[in-house]
Amino acid sequence: MISVMQTLRLALQALVRNRSRSLLTMLGVVIGVAAVIVTVAIGTGAETSVASQINGLGSNLVIVIPGSVQTSGARTGNGGASTLTVADGLAIVKLPGVTAVSPSVNVRAQLVANGQNWQTSATGVAPTFTVVRSWNPATGRFFTQSETDAAAKVAVLGQTVVRQLFPDGSDPVGQAVMIKNVPFTIIGTLTPKGQSGAGQDQDDTVLIPYTSAMERLAGSTTIGSLLVSAVDGAHIASVQSQITGLLEQRHGIVGGAPDDFQVRNLADIAQAASATASILALLLAAVAAVSLVVGGIGIMNIMLVSVTERTREIGLRVALGARGAAILRQFLIEAVVLSTGGGALGVVLGVASSAAIALFAGWPASVSPGAVALALAFSAAVGVFFGYWPARKAAALDPIRALRFE
Amino acid sequence: MTPVVEVRSLRKVYPLEGGDDVVALRGVDLTIEPGEFVAVMGPSGSGKSTFMHIVGLLDRPTSGTYRFAGHEVSALDADALADLRSRALGFVFQSYNLLARTTAIENVELPMVYAGVPAAERRRAAMEALDAVGLVKYAQHQPNQLSGGQQQRVAIARSIVNQPQLILADEPTGALDTVSSEDVMALFGRLNAERGMTVMLVTHEADVAAHARRLVSFRDGHIISDEPVRAKVLV
Numbered sequence: 001m002i003s004v005m006q007t008l009r010l011a012l013q014a015l016v017r018n019r020s021r022s023l024l025t026m027l028g029v030v031i032g033v034a035a036v037i038v039t040v041a042i043g044t045g046a047e048t049s050v051a052s053q054i055n056g057l058g059s060n061l062v063i064v065i066p067g068s069v070q071t072s073g074a075r076t077g078n079g080g081a082s083t084l085t086v087a088d089g090l091a092i093v094k095l096p097g098v099t100a101v102s103p104s105v106n107v108r109a110q111l112v113a114n115g116q117n118w119q120t121s122a123t124g125v126a127p128t129f130t131v132v133r134s135w136n137p138a139t140g141r142f143f144t145q146s147e148t149d150a151a152a153k154v155a156v157l158g159q160t161v162v163r164q165l166f167p168d169g170s171d172p173v174g175q176a177v178m179i180k181n182v183p184f185t186i187i188g189t190l191t192p193k194g195q196s197g198a199g200q201d202q203d204d205t206v207l208i209p210y211t212s213a214m215e216r217l218a219g220s221t222t223i224g225s226l227l228v229s230a231v232d233g234a235h236i237a238s239v240q241s242q243i244t245g246l247l248e249q250r251h252g253i254v255g256g257a258p259d260d261f262q263v264r265n266l267a268d269i270a271q272a273a274s275a276t277a278s279i280l281a282l283l284l285a286a287v288a289a290v291s292l293v294v295g296g297i298g299i300m301n302i303m304l305v306s307v308t309e310r311t312r313e314i315g316l317r318v319a320l321g322a323r324g325a326a327i328l329r330q331f332l333i334e335a336v337v338l339s340t341g342g343g344a345l346g347v348v349l350g351v352a353s354s355a356a357i358a359l360f361a362g363w364p365a366s367v368s369p370g371a372v373a374l375a376l377a378f379s380a381a382v383g384v385f386f387g388y389w390p391a392r393k394a395a396a397l398d399p400i401r402a403l404r405f406e
Numbered sequence: 407m408t409p410v411v412e413v414r415s416l417r418k419v420y421p422l423e424g425g426d427d428v429v430a431l432r433g434v435d436l437t438i439e440p441g442e443f444v445a446v447m448g449p450s451g452s453g454k455s456t457f458m459h460i461v462g463l464l465d466r467p468t469s470g471t472y473r474f475a476g477h478e479v480s481a482l483d484a485d486a487l488a489d490l491r492s493r494a495l496g497f498v499f500q501s502y503n504l505l506a507r508t509t510a511i512e513n514v515e516l517p518m519v520y521a522g523v524p525a526a527e528r529r530r531a532a533m534e535a536l537d538a539v540g541l542v543k544y545a546q547h548q549p550n551q552l553s554g555g556q557q558q559r560v561a562i563a564r565s566i567v568n569q570p571q572l573i574l575a576d577e578p579t580g581a582l583d584t585v586s587s588e589d590v591m592a593l594f595g596r597l598n599a600e601r602g603m604t605v606m607l608v609t610h611e612a613d614v615a616a617h618a619r620r621l622v623s624f625r626d627g628h629i630i631s632d633e634p635v636r637a638k639v640l641v
Binding site: 403 | 459464465484489490491492493499503507508512516519520521522564
């Protein structure tokens with residue numbers, strides 16, 4: 001009886017005898033496995049990048065907006081109630097799981113500076129805004145808590161406003177800007193944020209202390225909304241329900257009475273986006289799996305050709321005393337060696353390509369060990385599956401006819 | 407002593423779809439004792455090749471009995487036959503059938519691989535067999551670097567490497583020129599005379615058959631003559 005190690009040696013010798021054909025046969029699996037690894041890497045990268053974009057909307061943002069009120073039968077829409085106060089915000093920041101709160105007061109205002117004018121939304125916020133929205137100044141600085149307490153006339157401009165008011169490219173920091181005819185000093189500009197999920201230009205804004213917005217521009221005592229930052233994504237739901245309970249208590253809403261506020265988060269957007277990314281990853285993996293199967297069929301093809309071509313050799317081996325099982329094992333091992341060898345080369349190629357893509361395209365592509373293991377296991381399975389039939393054919397050859405075969 | 411080959415009333419019929427069966431062997435009786443050198447002759451279609459395949463355990467008879475070295479062959483399954491081929495039989499073919507791009511010594515080792523002989527022992531036995539055919543210095547040559555006569559001698563080394571009880575040679579000189587033919591036949595003669603190896607040779611050339619010591623002639627599936635070869639041609 002011949003040992004498995006010996007059969008492996010015979011199989012390797014047979015493959016080495018047909019070096020170039022063996023390599024060409026492997027190519028299908030090489031490309032298949034490399035494709036699996038690269039596509040999974042890109043898919044993972046896409047998910048990571050989508051997640052970081054969602055994160056950019058604000059770190060685990062929860063938004064509290066006033067609800068609707070009914071005045072002599074007429075109901076306003078959401079945001080119609082003027083019930084949300086700064087004190088509500090100060091109460092919310094004390095809740096566990098909340099890292100920062102910033103009020104937000106929106107005023108449409110005409111801006112005049114540098115001989116230009118532009119209408120935009122002036123937003124009154126707290127210094128914590130930089131944390132809550134993960135949005136920092138590009139030049140200059142953001143306003144401080146003491147400036148906020150003093151309702152200082154300082155402003156931080158969004159990039160769109162900078163472009164409209166300072167088309168000559170001069171530095172806005174330090175210059176004066178009239179907001180609704182109130183003179184403010186520009187102390188900084190914001191990093192560009194681009195469009196929001198809804199297509200709004202987020203850079204078309206000017207940020208001022210919420211105190212200044214309330215006292216000097218709006219003349220109101222209530223605020224437009226509260227931006228709340230939760231510790232992490234897992235805490236968003238609990239933070240939401242705590243805020244609801246706290247505000248119901250503070251606003252004296254009991255029983256089944258409708259809330260005069262709404263608590264919202266961006267989880268839906270995040271979910272939709274990551275669902276898109278995982279569908280993309282699934283699609284890529286499916287394409288890669290198809291190419292692996294095609295590679296396997298290539299191996300089967302060549303093994304069948306090989307059985308025909310080596311008919312005399314098989315007849316000889318049988319005459320020399322090879323059992324049918326030994327012939328079957330040899331051809332099966334040849335197929336598995338081809339496919340796993342191709343798989344190993346494919347892993348190398350896939351990892352290298354992923355690294356190259358990450359380097360040159362700037363796309364985050366991370367190779368997961370799971371994908372590598374899966375691709376290798378799958379390629380071995382391809383070898384067994386597509387190698388079995390040709391191996392069976394080889395083992396079943398009639399030695400007399402095989403020896404006469406020309 | 408147990409005969410190496412003991413065949414009684416051997417018949418082989420190849421069924422054809424039309425109903426006209428081809429009868430290749432019509433009742434053959436033959437006994438080959440250890441140490442004999444038998445040549446089997448006959449025109450094509452005489453049944454000599456079919457006979458050799460059955461004796462070589464590559465085919466089974468339709469009826470009749472065949473005892474190989476005391477084993478009743480019809481009682482053995484395919485794996486047992488394969489094991490018997492690897493241990494007790496050596497084949498030499500007309501077209502050498504060496505593995506291409508494989509050195510002479512690796513070709514000689516092949517039967518021992520299937521017999522499960524350890525590597526070191528394989529190497530030693532293969533060198534010895536190559537020595538017996540005078541090709542030790544060609545051990546690392548590949549078939550395409552050897553002449554036809556040398557390739558056939560490598561094939562003979564492969565057939566004797568397991569010390570088989572019977573060497574079967576199927577037209578071993580069919581592809582060789584006269585000089586190489588003489589060489590190869592002399593080699594068979596020596597293996598038989600000096601090492602007592604039992605050889606059965608199938609050929610259709612009378613001068614090749616003359617190297618043997620016993621001549622069995624086939625015609626139409628029968629043995630028509632079975633006689634000792636007169637010593638005149640032996641060198």
